[in-house]
Structure formats: structure tokens, C-alpha cells
Amino acid sequence: MTHGPRVRLASAAGVAALAAAALTGCGSAGDGGTELSFLMWGDGGDNQKAYEKVIAAFEEANPDVTVNAEFVNTNDYDNVLKTRLSGGAGPDVYGFDPKNLTDFIQDGFAADLSSTDFLGRLDAAAALEATRDSGGDGAYYVPISQSGNGIIYNTALFEQAGIGEIPQTYTELKDAAEKLSAAGIVPFAMSAQDSWWPQFIAYYAMAEHVFPAEPDIIDELLAGETTFAETPGYESALDVVEELVPYYMPDPVGTNQSAAKTAFLSGKAAMFPATWILSDARAAGVDPGYMNFPTLDADVADMWGSYLVAWGINPGNDKVDAAERFIDFFFQDDVYAQFLTGVKAFPVTEGVDVSSVDPLFGDMADAWQGKTFRPMVLPAHPQLQETLLVGMQNLIAGRTDSASVIAELDATLEEIRASR
Numbered sequence: 001m002t003h004g005p006r007v008r009l010a011s012a013a014g015v016a017a018l019a020a021a022a023l024t025g026c027g028s029a030g031d032g033g034t035e036l037s038f039l040m041w042g043d044g045g046d047n048q049k050a051y052e053k054v055i056a057a058f059e060e061a062n063p064d065v066t067v068n069a070e071f072v073n074t075n076d077y078d079n080v081l082k083t084r085l086s087g088g089a090g091p092d093v094y095g096f097d098p099k100n101l102t103d104f105i106q107d108g109f110a111a112d113l114s115s116t117d118f119l120g121r122l123d124a125a126a127a128l129e130a131t132r133d134s135g136g137d138g139a140y141y142v143p144i145s146q147s148g149n150g151i152i153y154n155t156a157l158f159e160q161a162g163i164g165e166i167p168q169t170y171t172e173l174k175d176a177a178e179k180l181s182a183a184g185i186v187p188f189a190m191s192a193q194d195s196w197w198p199q200f201i202a203y204y205a206m207a208e209h210v211f212p213a214e215p216d217i218i219d220e221l222l223a224g225e226t227t228f229a230e231t232p233g234y235e236s237a238l239d240v241v242e243e244l245v246p247y248y249m250p251d252p253v254g255t256n257q258s259a260a261k262t263a264f265l266s267g268k269a270a271m272f273p274a275t276w277i278l279s280d281a282r283a284a285g286v287d288p289g290y291m292n293f294p295t296l297d298a299d300v301a302d303m304w305g306s307y308l309v310a311w312g313i314n315p316g317n318d319k320v321d322a323a324e325r326f327i328d329f330f331f332q333d334d335v336y337a338q339f340l341t342g343v344k345a346f347p348v349t350e351g352v353d354v355s356s357v358d359p360l361f362g363d364m365a366d367a368w369q370g371k372t373f374r375p376m377v378l379p380a381h382p383q384l385q386e387t388l389l390v391g392m393q394n395l396i397a398g399r400t401d402s403a404s405v406i407a408e409l410d411a412t413l414e415e416i417r418a419s420r
Helices: 046-061 075-085 098-109 124-129 155-160 169-180 199-209 217-222 232-243 258-263 275-284 320-330 333-343 360-369 382-396 400-420
Strands: 022-026 034-041 065-073 093-095 142-148 151-154 186-188 271-273 290-293 305-313
Touching: 022 142, 034 046, 034 075, 046 065, 046 275, 046 320, 046 333, 065 075, 065 320, 075 093, 075 098, 093 199, 093 320, 098 169, 098 382, 142 217, 142 275, 142 290, 142 320, 142 360, 151 155, 151 275, 155 169, 155 290, 169 186, 199 232, 199 382, 217 400, 232 382, 232 400, 258 275, 275 290, 275 333, 320 333, 382 400
Parallel strands: 034 065, 034 093, 186 271
Antiparallel strands: 022 065, 093 305, 142 305, 151 271, 151 290
């Protein structure tokens, strides 16, 4: 597999959101007549710079194509993308959230990539992921990077709080959080003003609480064979979200994700529950460590893993050939390795060595040995995801309880079933 043969990756995935960002543009004019638009989320940091380096190299190697790139704030990205696609001005290549996949296929916004050269370069799990929600007929997006998710922690703050052993169980995690709080340190750089951010707690717990007993739960939910209420792991996973509230940022619902990120990078918060902070942590001078996110005291073989980013091609602008050339160039071993080094992510292709990307990569791979990644913990549907995100905001604010959120999820699931 892409980060060691002992890690198994489940076939369905969700794309974790990256850092919140400001709108900016990129792309120098080429000599040729083809202009290719590229839309992604980005914040001007190392992730965006990695994309820009790929674009510059592609334009140099393909002077007949100019790539005009825009990087949009994460909170606005989905609406911007849908508005442009619906208005016929959509980007030629764009970052993809699988929750939109079925709608994009039906609306003709996602080209079939089945016959592309780059699809053949993907490892077996990523290639299977590319066909998700297609009914076995086509491949409509391409994952470009992946990671097992976990906690990046500030080693100096752990030492300051007297935490000598890295937590391996949920009880040990809460004990560590108590020590950090007693030392005047915010345990988790977690907030809830941005509704998408609390999922980085819930999905860890759902992967561990639900899947060991219900590995086929996603299909069963969609088929009407069970409900969220009949699957106890979902409610107990939300209980974890609620139980950890005292260890989040002060006034979590009144604090946005950008402020939580800043708290971690400035040494005021000790744990960041997403591995994509690693590059920024290095740049900020934080000495980072990695740990899996334990939400049970029992040892389980399941954990939340995700494809960090995936791309789709818009067939409506008649630039599919140039777009495929761009993605094919991206997956050339030397270009791809440089990109992964910049974003500190794991590959979705075979034969690309990223062991030297960051000293923590070895620790991560060791921590994932024997684990099954569970990238998707809910059926991929925007309405269902929105129900969960709003429910978690209310849960963290103390306005509801876990059982009520589960009931809301089941009501939404029933609507989805009825519409199919």
C-alpha cells in the first residue's frame, strides 16, 4: 500500500477539509491558446505553494497551455464551485468533495476518467475509490493524496504538563487533557463556529465505535436495513464529542477554526486533531509529535483515514484533453514526489517513496500498522453531512444531546431513502 504494506485502506472515503483560506490567484501566461482554469481551497501556505510549483512546472513543459488557478476559503469553496459549475463558468479542474459526487455526475459536471493514463497509476484502493457512486459505470474523480488521520501534538507542551507517556486509550487521553488544563494549556485546538471543524473529533470516534462490529454499516444504512439509532456506536461516538468539550478552545462555538489553528501554532494549545497541520507546525517552529486518536479503552483495528484531496474534470468547457494532460503530468513520479514533500501527505500511487518527507512519517506508518482505514463514516450525502455538522454545533453548545442528534440523522436518512 502507499504507506506500508501492513496498512489496509477501506474502499470508501471522505475528503477531509483543509485549512481556511483567503481568495488569491496564480498562473502565468503561456504562449499557446489553451487556458485551463483550476479551482482549489488554499491559504497561501505550503499546500497552496505546492500546487503552484506543479502548475509552473507544467506550464514550462507545456507552453501551449496556461493554467489559471484560484484558491478559495474552505468555508466558501463549496458554494463558489457549485455556483460556477451551474452557471457554465465552472473550472476545468477542481478540488472535489465526494458528498457532491452523485449530483455532479447527474448534472454533467464530472467527466468520466476511466480511460485516462493516470487512473492506471493509482493503487488498488484509490482506483476503487475513483469509481464510488458511479454504479460501476465510470470513474469520475481522482484521489491525489491520502493520510491516516490522528493528532499532531506539541511535544514541549506535553513535557511542560508532565505527560511522560503518549496516551494509548481514551482514559489516558482524558487524563492528559486534565494535566494540560491544570498547567494552563488548552488541550485541543478545537472550535465549533465553523460547522465542518468538529467532524475531526466525531469521525475518529465513529470509525472506532461503529466499524469493528458493523463493517458494512454504510450500505446497510442506505438500503434501509438499519438506522443510526439501531447502531449504538454512532451515539457513543457523539458522546465522545460532548465529553471532550471542556478540553476544547474556550467558548468553542464562538471561536473559528482559524483562531484554533493559530492557538496551536503559537503554542497555546497542545493537540491539533488533523495531520495536515504538520507543514505549518514545522514552519511555526513547533516540535511536533504524532499519536493516533484513542476514543475507546479497548484496542481496535479500525481508524479514520481519508483521501485529503481529490480532483474532478469539468466536461462542459471542452478542455478535457488539456485537463487530463495536466493531471497526468502531476502524477509523474518526480513531480508527484515534490508535491507530496510540500504538502506532507502520502501517495495514492505505487513506487513513490515519501519516507524522507518528514521525520514523523515513520512514526505515522508505525502507528498505522495493522489498522484498517475507514475513510467514510457516514453515507456520502450533503444533506446528511449538514445534519451531523449542525447537530454537533448544538451538542457542543449544550443545546441538544447525542440521542437527539441521532434522531435527526435518522430523519434525514429517511428523506434520502425516499428520494432515491
